[in-house]
Amino acid sequence: MTNLLEGTPTLGAEKAGAGVEVDTELVARATALVPLIREHAQETSEARRVVPEVMTAIEESGLLNLFVPKRYGGHGANMATAVQVISEVSRADGSTGWAVSLLNVCTWFATTFSENAQEEIFGANPNAKVCGIFTPGSKSERVEGGYLVSGRWPYSSGSFAADWATLGIAIDVAEGEDPRALAAIPSSAWTIDPTWYVTGMKGSGSDTIVVEDHFVPDHMVQRFPDMREANFLTPYTGEQNSHMAFIPVAALILVAPQLGLARHALERTRSSLPDKPVAYSVYTAAKNSPTHQIGVANAATKFHLAELLMKQACLDIDTNAAEGHLPTMEVRGRIRNDTGVVAELVKDGIDALLTANGAGSFADANTMSRIWRDAEIAGRHAYVSPEVGKEVYGKLLLGNNDLTMDL
Amino acid sequence: MSQSTLTRNIASEDIQMTDESADPTNPANLRHVLSHVPTSVVVVTAMARGVPVGLTVGSFSSVSLDPPLVNFFIDLKSRTWLKLNEANTFTVNVLGKDHEHLCRAFSRPSADRFEGIEWSPSPSGNPVLREASVALECSRYKIEILGDHVQVVGRVRAMQAQAPDLPLVFYRGAFLKL
Numbered sequence: 001m002t003n004l005l006e007g008t009p010t011l012g013a014e015k016a017g018a019g020v021e022v023d024t025e026l027v028a029r030a031t032a033l034v035p036l037i038r039e040h041a042q043e044t045s046e047a048r049r050v051v052p053e054v055m056t057a058i059e060e061s062g063l064l065n066l067f068v069p070k071r072y073g074g075h076g077a078n079m080a081t082a083v084q085v086i087s088e089v090s091r092a093d094g095s096t097g098w099a100v101s102l103l104n105v106c107t108w109f110a111t112t113f114s115e116n117a118q119e120e121i122f123g124a125n126p127n128a129k130v131c132g133i134f135t136p137g138s139k140s141e142r143v144e145g146g147y148l149v150s151g152r153w154p155y156s157s158g159s160f161a162a163d164w165a166t167l168g169i170a171i172d173v174a175e176g177e178d179p180r181a182l183a184a185i186p187s188s189a190w191t192i193d194p195t196w197y198v199t200g201m202k203g204s205g206s207d208t209i210v211v212e213d214h215f216v217p218d219h220m221v222q223r224f225p226d227m228r229e230a231n232f233l234t235p236y237t238g239e240q241n242s243h244m245a246f247i248p249v250a251a252l253i254l255v256a257p258q259l260g261l262a263r264h265a266l267e268r269t270r271s272s273l274p275d276k277p278v279a280y281s282v283y284t285a286a287k288n289s290p291t292h293q294i295g296v297a298n299a300a301t302k303f304h305l306a307e308l309l310m311k312q313a314c315l316d317i318d319t320n321a322a323e324g325h326l327p328t329m330e331v332r333g334r335i336r337n338d339t340g341v342v343a344e345l346v347k348d349g350i351d352a353l354l355t356a357n358g359a360g361s362f363a364d365a366n367t368m369s370r371i372w373r374d375a376e377i378a379g380r381h382a383y384v385s386p387e388v389g390k391e392v393y394g395k396l397l398l399g400n401n402d403l404t405m406d407l
Numbered sequence: 408m409s410q411s412t413l414t415r416n417i418a419s420e421d422i423q424m425t426d427e428s429a430d431p432t433n434p435a436n437l438r439h440v441l442s443h444v445p446t447s448v449v450v451v452t453a454m455a456r457g458v459p460v461g462l463t464v465g466s467f468s469s470v471s472l473d474p475p476l477v478n479f480f481i482d483l484k485s486r487t488w489l490k491l492n493e494a495n496t497f498t499v500n501v502l503g504k505d506h507e508h509l510c511r512a513f514s515r516p517s518a519d520r521f522e523g524i525e526w527s528p529s530p531s532g533n534p535v536l537r538e539a540s541v542a543l544e545c546s547r548y549k550i551e552i553l554g555d556h557v558q559v560v561g562r563v564r565a566m567q568a569q570a571p572d573l574p575l576v577f578y579r580g581a582f583l584k585l
Contacts, residue, residue, distance in 0.1 A: 046560075047547035052495040160493070188456065194492050197552055 018240035020318040023081040029061045030088035037092035044203035045370060048196060049160045050096050058089070058100060064129055067108035069239055072122040074111075076241060078321070079249060080314035083256040090260025091267070094374030095203030097257040099158040102204075105253045106132035106158075109166045110184055112232035112242065116219040117184055121164055131158045132166035134224070134250075136180065137211065140169035146217040147171065149183055154195060157206040163187050165209055171221065180224035189214040200373030228406050230326050243321040247406045248335040251383045252313050255339055258346040259310060261375045262303040265350045268368060269296060273357055286356070295356040302349035306342040313338050330396050332407040337393035340386030343379035350375050445578040448502045450513045451479065451559075452526075452534040453494035459521050459534045460494075462487040463513040465577055467499060475563040476548055480556040487517060488557060496531045496546050497561060500539035503572025504585050509536060510575065530565055540572040 037058075040051040058064060066082045068074020075081075082104055090097025107130040110121050121128050137151015153167050164186050170179040193208040222233050227246045234242050273296070274287040283289040313335045320327045327335070350372055354361040361368035378384070392405055424440075431437050447468070452461040462485065470476035477499060481488045491497060502509050513520050525537040535542045545561025552558075576583040 043548060043562075046549040048550045049495075049547065052546070191489060192493055193489065194550070194557075 018076055018078045018318070019322060020078060020080060020315055022084050023075070023077055026063070026066070026075060026077060026081055027084045027088055030063055030085045033057055033061060033063075034088065034092040037089065037096050041093035041096070041203075041367075041370070044093060044095050046202075048194070048202055049205045050099050050203055054096060055099075055161050058096075059127065059129075063089070063100060064103055065107060065127065066104045067241055068111055068122065068126070069236065069241070071236075072111075072118075073126040076239060078240065078314075078318045079244065079252070080311070080318055082253065083259070083310060083314055086253065086256035087259040087263065090257035091263045092260075093203070094257055094261050094371065094378065095201050097260050098201050098204040098206075098374075098378060099161065101253050101256055102131060102157040103129050103161060105250060106130040106162075106166055108241065108244075108249070109182060109227070109246075110164060112227065112234050112246075113184060113222050114219050114233040115235050117222075118234065120220070121184060125163060128163045129158070129161055130164045130166060130184070131156050131162035131209075132182065133209070134168045134180075134182070136168040136170045140171060140183070140216075142172045143215070146215055147183065147221065149185065149214050149216050150212050152193070152208050152210050154208040155206045156192075156209045157204045159192050159207055159209055160205040165190065167209065167211070168224070169216070169221070171223070178223075178225040181221050182224060182227070183216040184220040185211060185214055185216060198377060200370075200375070200377035202373075237324075240318075240321045243324045243326075245317055245320065245326050245332060245335075248313070248317055248327065248332050248339075251336055251339045252310070252317070254378070254381050254384050255306075255310070255342040255346075257378055258343050258375060259303075259307060261371050261378070262306060262346045262349055265353045265368065265371050265375075266296075266300060266303060268371075269299075269353050269357055276358070279358070292356050295352050299349035299352040299356070302345040302352075306345040306349075309338045309342050309345075329401070329407060333393040333396040336405075336407055337389040339384055340389035343384045344386045347375050347379045442579045445576045445583065448510050448575040448577050448582075449479070450500040450502065450509055450536060450539070451491065451497055452500060452536070453491050453497040454528075454532045454534070455490040455493045458490075459526070460487055460490040460517070461500075461513050461520050461534060462491070463510050464499075467501070470560060474548075476560055477543060477545065477563060478558055478560040480553070480558055483552065483555055483557055490517075491559075492550075494533075496529075496533060496544060496564070497559075498529050498533035498535055499543040499545060499561070500534075500536040501541040501543075502575040503538070503540040503570060504575050504582075505572065506538050506575055507582050509538060510577075510582075535567070535569075538570070540568070540570045540574070542567050542569065 037054055040054050044050050065074035066077040070076045086097055086101045089100045110130045133153040133156055139150040141148040149169055164184055166182040166184050169181050169183045171181045173179045190209045190211045193210050195208045196206040230243055232242055236242055275285045277284050278286055278289050286292040316327050316331050354372055428436050446465045449464050449467040450461050451464050464479045466480040470478050526534040529535045529544045543563050544565040545563055548562040549560035573585045
């Protein structure tokens, strides 16, 4: 607990919907949307933005305010629930799941800001959706009462649907202090430069937000190092999510879509592969071919391992948040490590399934090719990168606490 | 452009090219040669953050019947494209032969484009120009960068024929008198 005076009643003590259990009702809502999202998946990729009726359906199902406190009409859901919802959306379509993932996590960032900021964002519009980028823009000039901010923030996934963005800025601090901060900036103050022309996750709308000389008042700013330590500005410290580990959540949420892509790939394989003849072999059905049996078993094992690692990481995050403190540094290191491992396991498993399904998987018209492209690009997000995660975890395990990244 | 211009033998006048003028990598040459292809004239409109936006487009054409698709191309450097890109739908207003002024109006600086223009909102709120002969309301179907232009493919969601005008046709740098 932080900043709590002795004897002061705890704000927002209601904890229903949090804890460590998955809210299966919320997950079922995502599952119910799978057919609609799939029907529009191709168009979402081609139009480079989630089809509007799909976004509307997801929002109307209450799946864009998972982490928003109940006092603003949200679910106050825990990490385990958010991950399962996002995985189900991604089982329908990777791009849609990625946008839903980023909008939910950045909206959570906004709920950790000062009470004034929360009122300005969610008081005015309880359904406010937020996107965001950590990297600082090009200018944040100290002026009276705040900062004058300019810059370009590429890869702002879900920006097409967002009402606000939490964008990285550098603030004035004493020599030697970390100047990084996030500034909440309304969509009326930015434009979107369409720059997201890529191979996978085409429909995530990860375009560039452009801001020119926008005044950000001090109460709309939160220091990044404080967020990393879960010393959030929100006064509602009775809410479980006001203690969630910032960096582990920001990283782990990025591989929730990977789980959905894995499930989709296995689902398609199990429905289309069994009776497919194996070309240039004696096998008239792949289900009788040991090569294919082993290939599919290997992939399913990797996916299962990924799901188990995810479950453990969510449990660590939710248990510690419920107890009101951060996971230990070593656990945070393990979560960052496992974030990369989940991505790697899924990428490798999907690769094996494409091999089992044959070269036809790569046809533009074959959904497997989109799943593969989505998993390959998502697994290379800088906050996911397996090598960096292993490096930092290994350092901690060997007693070298000179960290090379935030945890 | 006069009627007599049209009766001239185009081949004898323009298609005789020197080696130099036949170089398609020179934009001026390509523009000149392609001016011999008649094009339709449409105004594409949308509501971007509650503000009407529109621009004249000379590359509109139909694409597919099933699904119903149309497309056009915009210069990547266009500021209006950035605004149009933020809208989920857009409306293609096809101009008739007497509406050159609309073509010119939507080639003006952005701030002035709707000045003195009569329009009403489409089902999703996009400006439908009163004088347009046909209006097609479209959702985004495909966005692709091709060279220095972006291809915008729209799925036609609604359409209305407003006036049976002969079309406004752009040909060799001027409007064709039909």
